Amino acid sequence: MDLAVILQTLLSGVMMGFVYALVSIGLNLIYGVMEIINFSHGAFLMLAMYIAYWLNVMAGTDPVLAAPASGLAIGLLGALTYKLIIKRVMKAPALAQVFSTFGLLVFLEALAHFLWTADYRTVEKTAFSGVVSLFGLRVGLAKLVVAACAILTTAVLFWFYNRTKTGKALQATAISHRAAKLMGIDTDRMFLISWILGGATVGMAGAFLASLYNIFPTIGTTFVLLAFAVVVLGGFGSITGTLYAGLIIGLIENVAGIFAPAFKYAVVYALFIGVIVFRPKGLLGR
Amino acid sequence: MLSIIDLRVNYGKVRAIQGASLRVEAGQLVSIVGSNGAGKSTILQAISGLVPVSGGEIWFDGERLDRLPAHEIVRRGIAHVPEGRALFGRLTVLENLELGAYARQYTRREFDRVLEEVCTMFPILKKRARQKAGTLSGGEQQMLAIARGLMLRPRLLMLDEPSLGLMPSRVSQIFETLSQIKRRDLTIVLVEQNVQESLELADYAYVLQTGRVVLEGPGDVLLQQDMIRQAYLGM
Numbered sequence A: 001m002d003l004a005v006i007l008q009t010l011l012s013g014v015m016m017g018f019v020y021a022l023v024s025i026g027l028n029l030i031y032g033v034m035e036i037i038n039f040s041h042g043a044f045l046m047l048a049m050y051i052a053y054w055l056n057v058m059a060g061t062d063p064v065l066a067a068p069a070s071g072l073a074i075g076l077l078g079a080l081t082y083k084l085i086i087k088r089v090m091k092a093p094a095l096a097q098v099f100s101t102f103g104l105l106v107f108l109e110a111l112a113h114f115l116w117t118a119d120y121r122t123v124e125k126t127a128f129s130g131v132v133s134l135f136g137l138r139v140g141l142a143k144l145v146v147a148a149c150a151i152l153t154t155a156v157l158f159w160f161y162n163r164t165k166t167g168k169a170l171q172a173t174a175i176s177h178r179a180a181k182l183m184g185i186d187t188d189r190m191f192l193i194s195w196i197l198g199g200a201t202v203g204m205a206g207a208f209l210a211s212l213y214n215i216f217p218t219i220g221t222t223f224v225l226l227a228f229a230v231v232v233l234g235g236f237g238s239i240t241g242t243l244y245a246g247l248i249i250g251l252i253e254n255v256a257g258i259f260a261p262a263f264k265y266a267v268v269y270a271l272f273i274g275v276i277v278f279r280p281k282g283l284l285g286r
Numbered sequence B: 001m002l003s004i005i006d007l008r009v010n011y012g013k014v015r016a017i018q019g020a021s022l023r024v025e026a027g028q029l030v031s032i033v034g035s036n037g038a039g040k041s042t043i044l045q046a047i048s049g050l051v052p053v054s055g056g057e058i059w060f061d062g063e064r065l066d067r068l069p070a071h072e073i074v075r076r077g078i079a080h081v082p083e084g085r086a087l088f089g090r091l092t093v094l095e096n097l098e099l100g101a102y103a104r105q106y107t108r109r110e111f112d113r114v115l116e117e118v119c120t121m122f123p124i125l126k127k128r129a130r131q132k133a134g135t136l137s138g139g140e141q142q143m144l145a146i147a148r149g150l151m152l153r154p155r156l157l158m159l160d161e162p163s164l165g166l167m168p169s170r171v172s173q174i175f176e177t178l179s180q181i182k183r184r185d186l187t188i189v190l191v192e193q194n195v196q197e198s199l200e201l202a203d204y205a206y207v208l209q210t211g212r213v214v215l216e217g218p219g220d221v222l223l224q225q226d227m228i229r230q231a232y233l234g235m
C-alpha cells in the first residue's frame, strides 16, 4: 500500500476524530460536573442535524454556517432539560435518572419521526465542495471545513473550561459539590451551565455532521454509541481524555476502514469493551 | 457579630445539635471544644449553610443566615475551612487560591495584592504555586486550606480542626499561624481537639457535649475549671 493512502487515511481519521470529540465532549462535561449520563445526547445531535437540514432547505444556509443557530437551539434544549427534568430527579435513585433521560431520547426520536417521517434526508446545497490539496494530500473540502470548525469549537470550549473564572468553577464543582459551595460557587448554576454547554457543543457538532451523513430520526443512536466509546476510552470526567479518545477512535475507524471496511465498527467496539474490562477508568479518567 | 440562638440540627433521626446558643463578637477568637461526635463540625456546617437547620436562628451582622444557600453565605464574608480540608486536589495550588477568591469580584490588582498578603504568611505556597494541591504534604495542605479561606478576605473565618492528623511540630506551626491571623483583627471560630492550645488562644470558648453547650467562658477561665482539666486535659 502506498504511503499517500496511509497518510490520507490518517489525516481523515484525525479530522473525523475532532468531530467525534466534539460530539462526545458534552456528554462527559455533564457527567463530570454532576454524575448524570444524558442518554438523550444522541437525540440532541439528531435534532441539530435536522435544524441544519431545514435551514438548508428553507434558506439555503450551508450546514456549517447553521452551527451557531443549532448550537443555540440545542443549548437551550439542554437548559430546559435540566430545569424541567433533571433538577426534579437529581435526588432520586440513579435508575430514575437513567429512565428520565432515556425517556427523553425515545420521546424526541418519536417526535422527529412524527414531524419528519423516517425518510433519509440529504443536504443538497453546500457551499463547500470539491477536493483540495493539503500537504500534498487530497482532502474533500467539505470535510476539511467541518474538521476546522470542530477544532475551533473545541478550542473555544477548552479555553472557557481552563481559563475563565466560570470554567474553573465548573471544574471545582466537578471535583466536589461541597467544596465548591464552600468557595461561594452556586452549584445549581454550574449544573445549568454544564447542560447549556453540553447541548451547545453537540448542537454545533450536529450541524457539522449534517453535510456528511444522511439524516433520519434514529441517526443519533449511531453516534451516541460512538460517543460512549469515546468517553469510556478517554475516561469519565476528563474532557481532555475525551479529546484524545476522539482522535484515537477516528484513527482506528479510518484505518480499520481500509483493511476491513465491514468490520470497522466492530473494531471500535471491541476496543470499547477491552477498555471497560482492562482499564475501566479510561486513559485519563479518575 | 454572629449569634446563634437555640440551634437545632437533625440528621434524620440523629439529633446532632439540641438547642445550642453561641455568640461571637467582632475581633474575637472563639473556640468550640468537645469530644468526638459532640456536634462541633455540625455547628460550623449549619453556619455556612451546608446542613439544613431544623430549629433556632443564626444571625450575622443583623441578617438571618439560616435559609440562605451556602454560596450566598460565603458572599457575606464567611470562610469555612472544613474538617478534612476539602482542597481541589487535581487543581494547582494557585487555582485553589483563585477559587478561594471566587465570591469576591477582585480586580486583577486587588487579587494580586491579596495573594501577596496571603503568601507572605505562607511562603511555601508561593514556591508550590504550580504544583497540584493533592501532591502537597499534610501540613502544606492544611496551610493551603487556611490560605484559601483567607483569599476571601473573610469577615469571619471558621476553622475545623486545622491541626488534625499533623505531627506535633506541624501542630505548633499551625497554632503559631493562628495567633498571627488573630493579631490581624479577624474574627475567628476555631474547633480544636488540642484543648490546651486552643483555650490559651481563645478570647471566649464553648464546651459542647452531645449537641448542647455545657460550659462557656473566657478561655483562660475555662482552663482553670476542674471539669475541663479532668475531661480534656487529663489532669
Ligand SMILES: Nc1ncnc2c1ncn2[C@@H]1O[C@H](COP(=O)(O)OP(=O)(O)OP(=O)(O)O)[C@@H](O)[C@H]1O
Pocket (backbone or CB within 6 Å): B011, B014, B015, B016, B034, B035, B036, B037, B038, B039, B040, B041, B042, B043, B083
Ligand atoms: N452526615 C451525617 N449523617 C448522620 N449523622 C451525622 C452526620 N454527620 C454527623 N452526624 C452525627 O452528628 C453528631 C455530631 O457530629 P459532628 O461531626 O458535628 O461532631 P464533631 O463534634 O465535629 O466530632 P469530631 O470531633 O469527631 O469531628 C455525631 O453523633 C455524628 O455521628
Ligand SMILES: [Mg+2]
Pocket (backbone or CB within 6 Å): B040, B041, B042, B083, B160
Ligand atoms: Mg468534627
